[in-house]
Amino acid sequence: MWLYNLIVLSAIVALGAADGDDEFANYTVTNRRFPDDFRFGVATAAHQIEGAWNLDGKGPQIWDTFFHEHPEKVDDGSNGDVATDSYHLYKEDIRCMNEVGVVFYRFSLAWSRILPDGTLNNINQAGIDYYKNIFKELKAKGIRSFVTIYHWDIPTALQEKGGWLNPEVVDWYVAYAKFCFETFGEYVDNWITINEPKQICHAGYGLGVYAPGVVSNGIGEYVCARHVLLAHAKAWRLWDEKYRPIFHTETTIVLDSDWYEPATYSESDAIAAETKRQFIFGMYANPIIHGNWPKVMIDNIAEFSKKQGFNESRLPAFSNEEIELIKGTYDNLAINHYTTYMVKSIPEPTYEVSFDADSGVATYQKDTWETAAIDWFKVVPWGMGKLLRWLKHTYGDQVFLISENGVSDRTGTLRDQHRIDYIKNYLSHLLDAIYDGGVNVKAYTLWSIIDNFEWTQGFNGKLGIYYVNQSDPSLPRIPKDSSKYYANVIKTKCLVDECV
Numbered sequence: 001m002w003l004y005n006l007i008v009l010s011a012i013v014a015l016g017a018a019d020g021d022d023e024f025a026n027y028t029v030t031n032r033r034f035p036d037d038f039r040f041g042v043a044t045a046a047h048q049i050e051g052a053w054n055l056d057g058k059g060p061q062i063w064d065t066f067f068h069e070h071p072e073k074v075d076d077g078s079n080g081d082v083a084t085d086s087y088h089l090y091k092e093d094i095r096c097m098n099e100v101g102v103v104f105y106r107f108s109l110a111w112s113r114i115l116p117d118g119t120l121n122n123i124n125q126a127g128i129d130y131y132k133n134i135f136k137e138l139k140a141k142g143i144r145s146f147v148t149i150y151h152w153d154i155p156t157a158l159q160e161k162g163g164w165l166n167p168e169v170v171d172w173y174v175a176y177a178k179f180c181f182e183t184f185g186e187y188v189d190n191w192i193t194i195n196e197p198k199q200i201c202h203a204g205y206g207l208g209v210y211a212p213g214v215v216s217n218g219i220g221e222y223v224c225a226r227h228v229l230l231a232h233a234k235a236w237r238l239w240d241e242k243y244r245p246i247f248h249t250e251t252t253i254v255l256d257s258d259w260y261e262p263a264t265y266s267e268s269d270a271i272a273a274e275t276k277r278q279f280i281f282g283m284y285a286n287p288i289i290h291g292n293w294p295k296v297m298i299d300n301i302a303e304f305s306k307k308q309g310f311n312e313s314r315l316p317a318f319s320n321e322e323i324e325l326i327k328g329t330y331d332n333l334a335i336n337h338y339t340t341y342m343v344k345s346i347p348e349p350t351y352e353v354s355f356d357a358d359s360g361v362a363t364y365q366k367d368t369w370e371t372a373a374i375d376w377f378k379v380v381p382w383g384m385g386k387l388l389r390w391l392k393h394t395y396g397d398q399v400f401l402i403s404e405n406g407v408s409d410r411t412g413t414l415r416d417q418h419r420i421d422y423i424k425n426y427l428s429h430l431l432d433a434i435y436d437g438g439v440n441v442k443a444y445t446l447w448s449i450i451d452n453f454e455w456t457q458g459f460n461g462k463l464g465i466y467y468v469n470q471s472d473p474s475l476p477r478i479p480k481d482s483s484k485y486y487a488n489v490i491k492t493k494c495l496v497d498e499c500v
């Protein structure tokens with residue numbers, strides 16, 4: 001009997017412990033080459049690099065205001081007023097890109113640099129000229145432009161009217177996007193309407209840890225999400241009907257997703273992990289692909305809202321016309337991916353009014369995972385492969401782009417072997433997903449070309465492959481070892497010394 005018990009017990013332990021860590025315990029980096037048409041790029045965002053926060057007519061946006069009013073919200077007490085001064089040093093950034101040999105540069109336009117109060121009543125020619133100069137410089141260096149219209153920085157003047165919580169934001173955003181299509185259409189190779197709605201709404205209008213700092217967990221963030229999706233969809237339709245035939249470019253939205261791995265092989269943990277994925281990624285992907293929120297969100301939030309005494313679901317519904325409007329508004333699925341979480345089912349939901357409670361599951365990360373510059377940022381390369389396979393399984397044969405991936409440290413060391421390992425291992429799992437999983441991934445974007453202003457971490461989160469010395473007023477860009485590694489990957493299409 002004891003032998004039987006031992007066998008059962010070992011089976012349970014083995015099953016309970018089996019996850020990506022076990023599956024890939026003896027993993028070796030692939031020596032297969034990237035397909036010929038695979039493209040490599042780098043990314044930044046306006047507030048994180050431009051600086052010149054009030055120069056040449058730029059209006060304030062929510063991050064300027066948030067950090068000026070709440071310096072305590074930034075880890076190192078810094079702010080984005082100067083950042084890496086790419087307003088003046090953009091040619092330096094492009095020189096670095098050229099050195100690395102990237103095919104494209106993903107960067108964002110600052111709404112309030114172009115339209116200082118957010119509306120067409122006030123157009124800032126200096127802002128337009130700034131971006132045109134960047135486009136020209138990129139063209140001169142043969143680098144394609146991948147342009148994000150909105151990377152989290154709504155003008156303060158619009159935030160004073162409610163920002164992403166005001167239904168009028170849909171029209172404000174579409175007017176701005178139309179202006180961008182018309183003004184910059186001829187220079188842009190790929191458009192992105194909006195970067196990471198989850199961070200905009202959950203961190204900005206739910207938890208309130210990001211600008212504009214609105215705390216409305218499980219309520220405001222859903223209103224925000226609805227508006228972001230409508231704004232994206234209307235802009236995409238406008239571009240599709242009016243500008244696609246002229247410029248023949250592609251447009252999409254960028255969604256972020258961590259990987260959510262079931263804590264055990266139990267059915268309940270598998271369901272819990274899938275629920276979490278739907279709350280994190282499906283919340284935005286499902287409307288864009290199928291027209292509506294994921295069913296598990298509609299059901300959970302309706303049930304919880306009722307129990308909590310709300311007259312209607314905290315998740316605002318889409319009308320049939322809205323569903324038709326949103327459905328299909330993408331050309332490819334662009335994903336930002338950095339880390340992984342484990343997911344466990346819980347016996348009874350907590351019924352708090354919050355986004356996390358609405359998913360009704362528990363998440364955690366393992367202490368054994370290497371940590372980057374901030375606690376939640378664990379290095380888990382196999383999460384990349386699992387996420388990509390799940391995306392294909394769930395959303396079918398789409399064209400996928402990795403629009404951000406990279407790792408932070410606090411020092412900006414030039415000898416950044418940990419970053420080389422991160423890039424190599426994450427890309428290796430990406431390649432396996434292409435060759436073994438049949439996932440159609442066409443591009444990879446490294447965040448970031450230079451160390452920059454990492455939002456609430458300030459300059460304590462450095463993700464660049466070029467170091468920027470913040471104590472030298474000329475803010476020189478200095479190559480790290482990882483820039484040479486990435487350059488070699490781009491050149492050879494190979495992650496290791498020799499490929500087959």
Ligand code: BGC
Pocket residue numbers: 045048195196199256336404447454463
């Ligand atoms: C954002 C970037 C940010 C990066 C690294 C992404 O969520 O789009 O702006 O710097 O993550 O944390």
